[in-house]
Amino acid sequence: MPDPNDASTSGTSQPGSDDSTFERWRRTFSVITGLGGTPEERQADMERFHGQTCEKWKRELMNYSPAVVFMLKHLKLSGCSVSSKDIICSPCDYTRAGGFSPEAGAVILCQGRFFSKNHMEDTLVHEFVHMYDHAKFKVDWSNLRHHACSEIRANSLSGDCRWTRELRRGFVAFSKQHQACVRRRAILSVRANPACPDEATAERAVNEVWESCFSDTRPFDEVTPCNHLLRMPLTV
Structure with missing residues (x-):
């Protein structure tokens, strides 16, 4: 009579068994290739994979990225101590890589939207600049100025506008590329503010504060002219 505790005859896989190993391999293969399993299973596996990658990169950046560590230090000095639980990896729509929620005091990282860990680093610094401004300057986000x-400030200081990032977006310029990128992206963000009625209003708000805010x-x-040094603090 078969032993009911024998994994080979009980119809279930024990942890560490060949069947269990094969199943993990099959699901990983399905995520990478998009083959095998139902569409719902593939979607769930993909979200799980993106979530794990996001959490891994987040931990590494919080511990080892000079720019991220620098911003975390200055956020704390401004009365806004940020821990890992305040940086949330989550599925998002396909229009952004991250965001800052003033109400929750949290940064959202849109898992699956990062093409590299450097991209996540830029996004974290960008959102930390918003968090820093909110803590230090009491920003009224309904005020377009x-x-x-x-x-x-966030676009200029985060590395979002380095030349290689602009090239990936399809924007190529050899004169004042950084300024043009910062201005364009700032107008797009202000235009998305529910308090902004149209693009002309967004452009006017950006122009009105440009000189003082770009130099801050x-x-x-400081911001150096070298793109690869753009995000790096001169003192820590």
């Missing part, structure tokens, strides 16, 4: 100022590099010492 306030919003425009923070967007100008706090908490960084």
Whole structure:
């Protein structure tokens, strides 16, 4: 009579068994290739994979990225101590890589939307600049001038507008590329504000605060003209 505790005859796989190993391999293969399993299973596996990758990169950046560690330090000095639980990996729509929620005091990282860990690093610094402004300057996000100022600073200081990122987006310029990118992206963000009626209003808000906000590099010492140094603090 078969032993009911024998995994080979009971119809279930024990942890560490060949069947269990094969199932993990099959699901990983399905995620990578899009083959095998139902569409719902593939979607669930893909979301799980993106979530695990997002959490892994988040931990590494919080511990080892000079720019992220620098911003975490200055957020704490501004009265806004940020822990891992305040940075949330979550599925999002396909229009953004991250966001800052003033009401929750949290940063959202849109899992599956990052093409590299450097991209996530830029996104974290961008959202941390918004968080820093909110804590230090008491930003009223319904005030378009306030919003425009923070967007100008976040795009300029985060590395979002380095030349290689602009090339990926299809924008190529050899004169004042950084300024053009910062201005364009700030207008797009302000235009998405529910308090903004049209693009002309968004552009006007950005233009009105441009000089003072573009030159304000706090908490960084300065923005260098070298794209690969754009995010790096001169002092920590």
